[in-house]
Amino acid sequence: MTILVAGAHGGVGQHIVRQLTEAGHSVRAMIRDADQASAMEALGGEPVVSDLTSDVSDAVSGADAVIFAAGSGGEKLEAVDKNGAIRTIDACVEQGVNRFVMLSSIGADAPDEADQLQDYLRAKHAADEHLKASPLTWTILRPTRLLNGAAKGTAAFATSLNFDEHPKEIDREDVAAALVASLTVSETEGAVIEMTSGDTPIREGLAAL
Numbered sequence: 001m002t003i004l005v006a007g008a009h010g011g012v013g014q015h016i017v018r019q020l021t022e023a024g025h026s027v028r029a030m031i032r033d034a035d036q037a038s039a040m041e042a043l044g045g046e047p048v049v050s051d052l053t054s055d056v057s058d059a060v061s062g063a064d065a066v067i068f069a070a071g072s073g074g075e076k077l078e079a080v081d082k083n084g085a086i087r088t089i090d091a092c093v094e095q096g097v098n099r100f101v102m103l104s105s106i107g108a109d110a111p112d113e114a115d116q117l118q119d120y121l122r123a124k125h126a127a128d129e130h131l132k133a134s135p136l137t138w139t140i141l142r143p144t145r146l147l148n149g150a151a152k153g154t155a156a157f158a159t160s161l162n163f164d165e166h167p168k169e170i171d172r173e174d175v176a177a178a179l180v181a182s183l184t185v186s187e188t189e190g191a192v193i194e195m196t197s198g199d200t201p202i203r204e205g206l207a208a209l
């Protein structure tokens with residue numbers, strides 16, 4: 001498959017590009033800064049310079065699927081986390097790119113109930129709802145707090161996790177593995193999935209949903 005990765009130079013995005021390449025996919029690595037091109041090539045991706053705050057049709061065109069792992073980091077919640085995601089979803093519809101895997105966040109289902117980051121979660125919620133209402137084949141993954149430890153290859157997945165039973169953090173490399181695996185695990189299609197640290201092999205956990 002040819003997969004466009006939005007946010008390809010990010011903490012999760014770089015793991016995604018490398019893992020997709022290792023799995024034999026063609027990767028279009030979307031970056032907004034051309035200086036990041038060589039880093040994308042080193043991971044096996046073809047750099048595509050495009051900014052989520054403007055038209056992304058050319059970046060999306062020709063892909064079989066999109067993994068959206070971009071994020072504003074808090075400064076441009078409306079422009080990037082909400083409207084940038086919506087723009088990418090709409091471009092997929094227009095360009096006939098049917099598969100869309102969204103990196104969302106725990107708490108994006110009910111932003112008003114969150115203790116913190118409500119504006120960020122409202123932006124993620126709006127993007128997720130737009131994706132769910134689209135004609136695309138979608139997966140929405142909602143991990144807990146992201147860490148930079150080495151991949152464990154295991155996690156906990158549920159439509160609604162019980163945090164009395166699970167820690168509320170997960171390593172970026174394992175989140176990338178779940179996003180990549182979602183492309184080929186049909187049980188993730190049309191599913192909103194919460195993810196945190198746990199003991200279930202990632203592919204097995206997704207297939208059990």
Ligand SMILES: NC(=O)c1ccc[n+]([C@@H]2O[C@H](COP(=O)([O-])OP(=O)(O)OC[C@H]3O[C@@H](n4cnc5c(N)ncnc54)[C@H](OP(=O)(O)O)[C@@H]3O)[C@@H](O)[C@H]2O)c1
Nearest residue numbers: 007009010011012032051052053070071104105144145146
């Ligand atoms: N941090 C957490 O604990 C947590 C928990 C759950 C979910 N999440 C979600 O996971 C996402 C990815 O996390 P991460 O740690 O990989 O984030 P990250 O390292 O900040 O990566 C985000 C990527 O998005 C890119 N980006 C930002 N604005 C853009 C624009 N206008 N056009 C194109 N690309 C743009 C950034 O590009 P540049 O390299 O040019 O800045 C960066 O490469 C977060 O954004 C968040 O939505 C995070």
